[in-house]
Amino acid sequence: QVQLVESGGGLVQAGGxxxxxxxxxxxxxxxxxxxxxxxxxxxxxxxxxxxTSGSMTNYADSVKxxxxxxxxxxxxxxxxxxxxxxxxxxxxxxxNARDFRYNIWGQGTQVTVSS
Numbered sequence: 307q308v309q310l311v312e313s314g315g316g317l318v319q320a321g322g323x324x325x326x327x328x329x330x331x332x333x334x335x336x337x338x339x340x341x342x343x344x345x346x347x348x349x350x351x352x353x354x355x356x357x358t359s360g361s362m363t364n365y366a367d368s369v370k371x372x373x374x375x376x377x378x379x380x381x382x383x384x385x386x387x388x389x390x391x392x393x394x395x396x397x398x399x400x401x402n403a404r405d406f407r408y409n410i411w412g413q414g415t416q417v418t419v420s421s
Contacts, residue, residue, distance in 0.1 A: 315415030
C-alpha cells in the first residue's frame with residue numbers, strides 16, 4: 307500500500323513562491339501517475355497538475371506558466387513549484403497517486419496567499 311505525506315504549505319504574500327513536496331512510501335511510486343489537487347472552502351476539489359510515470363505533464367489553465375510539477379523517482383517524491391502566487395490560489399492542496407490498482411490521497415497541506 308502506498309502512503310503519501312505532503313509538506314511545504316504555508317502563508318505567502320501574493321507574487322511569492324512556495325514549493326510543495328509529497329513523499330510516497332512503497333515501491334509503486336515510479337509507475338504511478340502523481341497529481342496535485344486543491345480545494346478551496348465551499349468548492350470542489352480540482353486538478354492543479356499531474357505527471358505520469360513517463361513524466362508527461364498537464365496543468366489546469368489557471369496555473370499554466372506559474373506552477374511546475376516534477377518527480378524524483380529515486381526519492382519517491384513529487385513536487386509542485388508554485389510561482390507568482392495569487393490570492394485565488396488559496397486552498398488545501400492534496401497529493402494524489404493512482405494507477406490501475408490504487409487511487410490514494412494525502413492528508414492535504416494548507417496554502418494561503420495574502421494580498
